Amino acid sequence: MSAEAVIQTRNLSKTYRDFWGRPKVRALNSLTLDVNRGEIFGLLGPNGSGKTTTLKLLLGLLFPTEGDVSVLGKPAHDVSKNERIGYLPEESYLYRFLNADETLDFYGKLFDMPSKVRRERRDKLIEMVGLQNARRRQLKEYSKGMTRRIGLAQALINDPELVLLDEPTSGLDPLGTRDMKDLILKLKEQGKTVVMSSHLLADVQDVCDRIAILYAGELKVVGNVADLLQSQDETQILSSQLSPEAVQEVEAVLARHGATVKRVSHPTSTLEDLFLRTVEESKARPGRRFGPGEGPAAKS
Amino acid sequence: MTTLQLPYDLLGGVLHWLAAVLVVCAVGLFVGMVVSLLTVGPRGPGLVVDVLQRGLHDMLHMSARRIGAIASLTMKESFRKKAFAVLVVFIILFLMAGFFLRNPERPDDLPAKPYIAFVLMTIRWLTLPVALLLACWGLPTDIKDRSLHTVVTKPVRRSEIMIGRFLGYGAVTTIFLLVMSLIGYVFINRSVPELSQPQLVSRVPVYGSLTYLDRNGEPGEGVNTGDIWTFRSYIEGLTKAAAIWKFDNLDVERLKQHDGLRLENRFEAFRTYKGVIGQPIMFRITLVNPTKKLRVTNGDLVKGVAEFSEERQRSAALEEDPAAESFGGLRTESTISIPRTITYIDVSGDRGGDQAKTVDLFDDLIDGNSLTVEVTCQDRDQYLGTAQSDLFIRLPDRGFASTYFKSIFTMWLMLMLICLLGTTASCFVKGPVATLLTFSLFMLGEHLRPQMDHLLKQFNENDRQVLGGGVLESVYRIVLQMNPSQELPDNPAMTIMQWIDRRVFDMLGIFRNVIPNFEYFNTAAYTANGFDVSWNTALLPAIATALAYLLPCVLLGYFSLQLRELEAK
Numbered sequence: 001m002s003a004e005a006v007i008q009t010r011n012l013s014k015t016y017r018d019f020w021g022r023p024k025v026r027a028l029n030s031l032t033l034d035v036n037r038g039e040i041f042g043l044l045g046p047n048g049s050g051k052t053t054t055l056k057l058l059l060g061l062l063f064p065t066e067g068d069v070s071v072l073g074k075p076a077h078d079v080s081k082n083e084r085i086g087y088l089p090e091e092s093y094l095y096r097f098l099n100a101d102e103t104l105d106f107y108g109k110l111f112d113m114p115s116k117v118r119r120e121r122r123d124k125l126i127e128m129v130g131l132q133n134a135r136r137r138q139l140k141e142y143s144k145g146m147t148r149r150i151g152l153a154q155a156l157i158n159d160p161e162l163v164l165l166d167e168p169t170s171g172l173d174p175l176g177t178r179d180m181k182d183l184i185l186k187l188k189e190q191g192k193t194v195v196m197s198s199h200l201l202a203d204v205q206d207v208c209d210r211i212a213i214l215y216a217g218e219l220k221v222v223g224n225v226a227d228l229l230q231s232q233d234e235t236q237i238l239s240s241q242l243s244p245e246a247v248q249e250v251e252a253v254l255a256r257h258g259a260t261v262k263r264v265s266h267p268t269s270t271l272e273d274l275f276l277r278t279v280e281e282s283k284a285r286p287g288r289r290f291g292p293g294e295g296p297a298a299k300s
Numbered sequence: 301m302t303t304l305q306l307p308y309d310l311l312g313g314v315l316h317w318l319a320a321v322l323v324v325c326a327v328g329l330f331v332g333m334v335v336s337l338l339t340v341g342p343r344g345p346g347l348v349v350d351v352l353q354r355g356l357h358d359m360l361h362m363s364a365r366r367i368g369a370i371a372s373l374t375m376k377e378s379f380r381k382k383a384f385a386v387l388v389v390f391i392i393l394f395l396m397a398g399f400f401l402r403n404p405e406r407p408d409d410l411p412a413k414p415y416i417a418f419v420l421m422t423i424r425w426l427t428l429p430v431a432l433l434l435a436c437w438g439l440p441t442d443i444k445d446r447s448l449h450t451v452v453t454k455p456v457r458r459s460e461i462m463i464g465r466f467l468g469y470g471a472v473t474t475i476f477l478l479v480m481s482l483i484g485y486v487f488i489n490r491s492v493p494e495l496s497q498p499q500l501v502s503r504v505p506v507y508g509s510l511t512y513l514d515r516n517g518e519p520g521e522g523v524n525t526g527d528i529w530t531f532r533s534y535i536e537g538l539t540k541a542a543a544i545w546k547f548d549n550l551d552v553e554r555l556k557q558h559d560g561l562r563l564e565n566r567f568e569a570f571r572t573y574k575g576v577i578g579q580p581i582m583f584r585i586t587l588v589n590p591t592k593k594l595r596v597t598n599g600d601l602v603k604g605v606a607e608f609s610e611e612r613q614r615s616a617a618l619e620e621d622p623a624a625e626s627f628g629g630l631r632t633e634s635t636i637s638i639p640r641t642i643t644y645i646d647v648s649g650d651r652g653g654d655q656a657k658t659v660d661l662f663d664d665l666i667d668g669n670s671l672t673v674e675v676t677c678q679d680r681d682q683y684l685g686t687a688q689s690d691l692f693i694r695l696p697d698r699g700f701a702s703t704y705f706k707s708i709f710t711m712w713l714m715l716m717l718i719c720l721l722g723t724t725a726s727c728f729v730k731g732p733v734a735t736l737l738t739f740s741l742f743m744l745g746e747h748l749r750p751q752m753d754h755l756l757k758q759f760n761e762n763d764r765q766v767l768g769g770g771v772l773e774s775v776y777r778i779v780l781q782m783n784p785s786q787e788l789p790d791n792p793a794m795t796i797m798q799w800i801d802r803r804v805f806d807m808l809g810i811f812r813n814v815i816p817n818f819e820y821f822n823t824a825a826y827t828a829n830g831f832d833v834s835w836n837t838a839l840l841p842a843i844a845t846a847l848a849y850l851l852p853c854v855l856l857g858y859f860s861l862q863l864r865e866l867e868a869k
Contacts, residue, residue: 021339060452060453061449061452061453061865061866061867062865062867063865077354079358079455079456079457080455082454082455083455085453087449087453089446089449089450091446093445093449093450094450095373095377095447097376097377097380097381102376106369106372106373107454109365109366109368109369110369110451110454110455110456111454111455112363112365112366112455154450158454
């Protein structure tokens with residue numbers, strides 16, 4: 001059974017032109033892509049690969065030079081599709097003279113929401129992004145992380161079916177990044193489709209079901225993350241309490257079956273895990289300092 | 301304030317507007333089709349039709365809540381970015397104004413006019429840049445900062461952005477104007493010297509149409525005494541020459557309530573010889589009913605021309621008796637009260653000799669709803685200068701607040717039009733260019749229309765030629781030091797040059813029809829001179845002009861935003 005595509009692009013191309021209409025740069029070249037309902041889809045690529053251009057074409061902020069684009073079954077220029085879309089731009093281009101309450105109220109009004117619904121959504125989202133204590137402060141006083149969080153809240157004000165996130169973890173500290181990734185996964189649990197662009201590969205790997213890799217405006221790879229990352233000709237055995245003798249025996253068995261053991265080592269944690277554990281520990285026991293060989297790092 | 305007090309032709313204006321809008325739409329559609337054909341090929345015209353359909357759909361599905369949200373955002377933005385600083389400047393100016401306006405030697409000797417003119421001019425020139433800068437810079441800044449991305453990615457139509465922004469800027473400007481006008485009103489009432497307080501009135505004039513009889517009593521023109529400004533025509537003294545005003549559509553029942561009629565004149569004298577020192581040139585008023593063949597005049601209707609300016613008269617009076625005279629009293633020189641019952645000598649002779657008769661002003665002299673007033677000069681070889689607005693019926697005065705706030709209202713209309721033009725311009729160009737464009741339109745519409753009218757009148761009346769030629773011909777003549785009356789050489793180059801000049805004049809004609817006439821919005825002269833800002837000659841054209849630009853500007857702004865990439869690199 002084929003999944004329902006909420007985004008379809010067919011031979012989508014975009015060429016930026018100069019003042020005189022002469023082609024300046026071809027930012028996107030013949031992109032054909034489907035994003036299915038309920039998945040988290042990652043657009044990957046180095047800077048200038050066409051990720052943001054693709055998102056802006058989907059949103060109708062740019063007009064395609066060639067090709068077609070359909071979002072939720074409607075052409076990109078159709079304003080009515082935006083009723084079911086949430087968008088977090090790369091930078092949070094919000095009105096810095098508003099506070100969090102006013103910001104969400106303003107965007108709620110743009111969805112023609114009645115006052116009561118706006119108030120409910122606003123309170124819920126502010127709590128969700130953890131800005132209860134800063135809701136009356138103007139956004140110009142916010143830190144980068146707080147700005148991203150209120151940006152995400154405005155993207156979700158209409159409880160959208162499709163959420164487009166442009167570099168959602170950019171500029172966030174590891175805690176903020178983890179919160180953002182948790183939020184993205186929560187959106188998936190709620191049945192929403194999420195399209196995110198990023199060049200932070202670990203973030204994409206953590207949350208995305210499928211990815212597309214763009215390079216110089218061209219689609220190079222598209223597919224399921226697990227499938228793309230799986231190495232079919234290698235096998236990994238993870239065990240606990242294995243003695244050196246047992247390791248030798250396992251290697252001998254493998255050699256008998258013609259396999260080559262490439263590496264036997266203890267697995268390491270990621271730096272992100274270490275950092276998060278340290279911060280959690282510090283929150284639980286404030287003021288304590290760890291020496292070498294102590295604390296969560298020593299325990300792991 | 302125009303010199304000719306003519307009622308505004310609303311129907312003609314509407315038809316003119318319809319024609320202009322249709323022509324602009326047709327030209328826009330044609331250009332759109334051609335450009336789309338050239339840029340996207342055969343499917344271009346289809347795209348144009350699609351855009352028009354979407355435009356119609358968007359216009360019909362606008363949301364008041366979204367427009368209100370954008371307007372409210374715009375207001376918050378303006379106030380939180382300290383736009384109200386202009387009020388501080390305003391208050392400082394007013395605190396210091398007294399030093400410059402008052403004559404320190406005679407602090408009570410200043411008419412109300414400078415105070416009123418100062419207040420209205422200050423308000424106008426302080427609110428104008430506020431409206432201009434807010435309207436021209438808001439949207440481009442929004443686009444540059446990309447805040448607009450978070451708006452257009454919501455179900456917001458471009459027309460809602462345009463209208464919301466315009467309303468927001470309009471509301472901010474309105475608040476400024478309201479505050480300034482209230483402060484200004486209090487300032488005028490408190491600052492105008494007591495002696496000049498009677499000038500704070502709103503005279504309500506009824507203007508008539510003016511025709512002339514020449515020195516032989518035949519219908520014709522007045523005499524030009526050599527003044528290059530032909531505003532006034534002159535009638536010769538003690539001849540059959542007369543200036544005849546016909547006041548139509550009078551509200552006779554309303555006039556009857558006041559048991560008489562006040563006529564006010566602003567005639568000017570032209571002396572061919574000095575005459576008697578201290579004695580003014582005299583004129584006679586005759587009330588005529590052509591249907592009943594009545595011609596009524598008497599000694600009370602013979603008056604002298606006020607030959608000096610108000611200020612000089614007032615100053616002279618103060619010198620003689622500062623305590624007794626007042627400007628209000630002197631003005632009665634130019635105000636002629638006609639009682640309801642008039643006694644006159646019938647000189648028609650058909651009843652066997654001159655006899656004193658009595659007539660009722662309203663029953664006998666007003667013919668239907670019309671009153672005819674004939675004015676003749678009573679001094680031999682002297683001339684009386686007359687213009688249409690030099691004689692009017694003065695209805696009961698209204699309070700000064702009436703004319704003041706009407707003037708403020710026309711200023712408000714002007715500011716709304718500036719906001720509208722600025723917002724529209726900012727939909728397709730950046731802030732500095734939008735500011736320059738809007739300000740240029742204002743300056744052209746306010747100050748250069750008479751020059752344009754003069755040139756185009758010459759061009760149209762003079763076989764599509766102007767003395768000295770158009771742009772290219774003028775340059776040619778300047779370079780070769782040819783005077784305007786010299787014939788140009790007859791060759792193809794000259795023919796091409798003149799052809800181009802004529803096209804430039806055609807373009808000027810089109811341009812003149814598109815730029816707003818900002819003169820309509822400047823009614824300060826009415827208020828400063830103590831006149832009511834009349835509905836027919838001042839308010840109606842201002843309202844009609846402001847409304848005329850609303851729909852075209854919204855459409856232009858909408859399509860400009862709709863057709864541009866808001867994320868252009």
